[in-house]
Amino acid sequence: MSSASPPPGGGKVNWELWILRAVGVGVALYIVPRWVHFLSFLVSNSRRPSREEQQLVLRSLSILEDHARSKEASITHQITLEELGGIDEQDTAAGVEPVSGAREMPMAPFWTSGSSALSSAEVELYGRQLILPQLGVAGQVRLKESSVLVVGAGGLGSPVCLYLAAAGIGRLGIMDGDAVAMTNLHRQVIHNAARCGTNKAISAKQTCQHLNKQIRIDAHDTPLTPSVAERVVPQYDVLVDCTDNPAARYLLNDAAVLFNKPVVCGSALRWEGQLWVYNYRSGPCYRCLHPQPPHRLDQSGPEGLFNALSPGGGACDMEGVIGTAPGTIGVMQAMEVLKVCGGLGDHSIGASNRMVMYDGLDAEGPFRSIRLRTKRPTCAVCGDHPSISSLQDSPDDYIDMCPADLLPPLPPSAHVKPSQLASHLHRHPPSEANLSAPPRVPPILQDDNTYQQQVGGGDGGLGAVSVVDVRPSAHYAVSHVRHSLNLPIDQILSQSKEELLARLRGPRGNNRGAPPSPVSYVVVCRRGNDSRLAVSKLRDLFQEEADDDQGGGGEGGEGREEKGCTFLNLQGGLEAVRRNVEPTEAMPLV
Ligand SMILES: [Zn+2]
Structure with missing residues (x-):
C-alpha cells in the first residue's frame, strides 16, 4: 500500500497567488505604454537637426567667433554644415543649398598644426602620403x-x-x-x-x-x-x-x-x-x-x-x-x-x-x-x-x-569611294562577295556609274572584283568581306614579287585571288592608310609592268599573268564602308 500526497493547495483556490498576478498585470499595463512613449521620445530626438536648427547653431558659432576674435584667439577649428548634419538628397530635392565655405570655430590655444596652408580635411585626405619623410x-x-x-x-x-x-x-x-x-x-x-x-x-x-x-x-x-x-x-x-x-x-x-x-x-x-x-x-x-x-x-x-x-x-x-x-x-x-x-x-x-x-x-x-x-x-x-x-x-x-x-601619293584613278564598294557588295549575293552580315545601303548611289567604269564597266566588270584585306590576321578573323583575301600589310611589304603573286592567285582550285582578266583588286584596311601603302607597292610590282607589256607586246613572265589588272585603294577603309551600313552592329570592326 502506498500513501498519495494531497494536491497543492489542498484543492482550494490560492487567492494570494491570483492577487499577485492581477497586480503584476496592472503594473505592466501602466509601465509598458510609458516605456514605449519614452523610447519614441529618444528616437525622435536623435534625428538630424533641421535646417533652422543648423542655422541657429551657426549663428551661435558666429557670435562666439566674434567674441573669440576680440580675445585674439589664434587657434581655430573648422566646422562646416556638413559636420552638423550635412546636405543629403532629400535636402537637395527640397531646394536646400549647401553652405559655401567653412565657418571657423575658435578653440582654446592648446593645439597647433604643422602648416596653416593645409586644412584639416586636406591633412586627413593626404595623411598617408605626407607622413613620408621625403614628402612631408x-x-x-x-x-x-x-x-x-x-x-x-x-x-x-x-x-x-x-x-x-x-x-x-x-x-x-x-x-x-x-x-x-x-x-x-x-x-x-x-x-x-x-x-x-x-x-x-x-x-x-x-x-x-x-x-x-x-x-x-x-x-x-x-x-x-x-x-x-x-x-x-x-x-x-x-x-x-x-x-x-x-x-x-x-x-x-x-x-x-x-x-x-x-x-x-x-x-x-x-x-x-x-x-x-x-x-x-x-x-x-x-x-x-x-x-x-x-x-x-x-x-x-x-x-x-x-x-x-x-x-x-x-x-x-x-x-x-x-x-x-x-x-x-x-x-x-x-x-x-x-x-x-x-x-x-x-x-x-x-x-x-x-x-x-x-x-x-x-x-x-x-x-x-x-x-x-x-x-x-x-x-x-x-x-x-x-x-x-x-x-x-x-x-x-x-x-x-x-x-x-607620309605615304606615297596615288593617282586619283587608283581610289575607290566607300559608297561605291558598299553598293557593289550589297548588290552581289553573299556567296560571291559580301560582308559577314548583309548590310543595308541606299539603293541609289551617285557615284555608282563612275565605279563601274573604274572597275571595268558593266556587270561583267563588277564580277571581276577581288577584295584584298591588308589588316592583321587577328583583325581579319573577327570580321571581313566574305571571300576576301587576307594579305597583311607586313607581308606585302616584306615578301618577294613571286611570293605575292602566289598569294594573289590563291590555292589551286580556289578562284579567290585569281578572277578572270581583266581584274580589279580593291585593297582594303580599317582606315585607308595601310591599303594605300599596299596599293603603291603592288602597282609598282605588277601594274606598271603589266601596262608596259600590254603596250609593247613584250615577252610574258610572272607579271604578265596579272596583265590588265588594276589595284584600287578603298578610301577611308572599312570604317568608311561601315558608315554606309545600318545598323552598324551588322558590321563589327576591331
Ligand atoms: Zn630640342
Whole structure:
C-alpha cells in the first residue's frame, strides 16, 4: 500500500497567488505604454537637426567667433554644415543649398598644426602620403600650389588624372577634344559606358572631382592646336603628354620649349610602353631625339622603337593594346609628376636623362632604362639657332600631320569611294562577295556609274572584283568581306614579287585571288592608310609592268599573268564602308 500526497493547495483556490498576478498585470499595463512613449521620445530626438536648427547653431558659432576674435584667439577649428548634419538628397530635392565655405570655430590655444596652408580635411585626405619623410607637409603644400596640364584623357591620361587628383595637385587641367566611345573603355578607365558620346575632358573631370573636391579641375574640351596651346600652356607648371599622335607630340614639345615647361611623356602600344621626362633641367626636348616626324615603318634602334610606339592616330586601333600597358605607363607618369612638383626632382628620371622601357611580355625583366642623348645643338626649337620661335610659324603643319601624308601619293584613278564598294557588295549575293552580315545601303548611289567604269564597266566588270584585306590576321578573323583575301600589310611589304603573286592567285582550285582578266583588286584596311601603302607597292610590282607589256607586246613572265589588272585603294577603309551600313552592329570592326 502506498500513501498519495494531497494536491497543492489542498484543492482550494490560492487567492494570494491570483492577487499577485492581477497586480503584476496592472503594473505592466501602466509601465509598458510609458516605456514605449519614452523610447519614441529618444528616437525622435536623435534625428538630424533641421535646417533652422543648423542655422541657429551657426549663428551661435558666429557670435562666439566674434567674441573669440576680440580675445585674439589664434587657434581655430573648422566646422562646416556638413559636420552638423550635412546636405543629403532629400535636402537637395527640397531646394536646400549647401553652405559655401567653412565657418571657423575658435578653440582654446592648446593645439597647433604643422602648416596653416593645409586644412584639416586636406591633412586627413593626404595623411598617408605626407607622413613620408621625403614628402612631408612641405612637399604636400608644393603639390597643392602646383598646376599640371594633362593633354589626352585616354589610356595614359586616365591613371595620370586619377592619381594626380587623388594626390592633391592644386590645379589640374585636362585637355581632350574626343568623345568617349565603347572601344575606349577597356583601357580608358576614367570614363564609363553611360558617358559614351561625352567629351573625354569633361568626363574625366567629373570622375576626378568625385575623387577629390579639394582641388581645382579645369576641362579643356578641345584638341591641342597652336592657338589653344598658346593660350592654355602658359597657365600651367608641368605638362603631361598623354597624346596618341605625332602632330600633338610635336606641337606640345614646341609649346613646352617656348614657354619653358617640363613635359612628362608616355606612350604605350600592344604590350609595351615608354616613359621619359623632357625639356627638364637643361635636358633634350622631343625634337632633339626625333628631329623629323616618325615614319611608321622606321623601327630601328631605341629611338625608332619610340617612333613605332607613337604612330598616327588610331595606332591602338590597328596594332592593338592591352589596357594595362597604358595603365602601367600612366601610373609611372603620375609618379614623375609628383616628384617634379613635390620637390623631389633629383629622383626624377628626367634628372638622369633616362628613358624607361616596359615590355609586359618579358618574363625576365619587363623594365629597363636607357640613357638618352643630350641636347642637340642643331635642334629646330631648343638648339643654338632655333628656326621655330612661334607656334604659328613652325615648319610643320601640326593639324594635318598624319601617317597618310607620309605615304606615297596615288593617282586619283587608283581610289575607290566607300559608297561605291558598299553598293557593289550589297548588290552581289553573299556567296560571291559580301560582308559577314548583309548590310543595308541606299539603293541609289551617285557615284555608282563612275565605279563601274573604274572597275571595268558593266556587270561583267563588277564580277571581276577581288577584295584584298591588308589588316592583321587577328583583325581579319573577327570580321571581313566574305571571300576576301587576307594579305597583311607586313607581308606585302616584306615578301618577294613571286611570293605575292602566289598569294594573289590563291590555292589551286580556289578562284579567290585569281578572277578572270581583266581584274580589279580593291585593297582594303580599317582606315585607308595601310591599303594605300599596299596599293603603291603592288602597282609598282605588277601594274606598271603589266601596262608596259600590254603596250609593247613584250615577252610574258610572272607579271604578265596579272596583265590588265588594276589595284584600287578603298578610301577611308572599312570604317568608311561601315558608315554606309545600318545598323552598324551588322558590321563589327576591331
Ligand atoms: Zn630640342
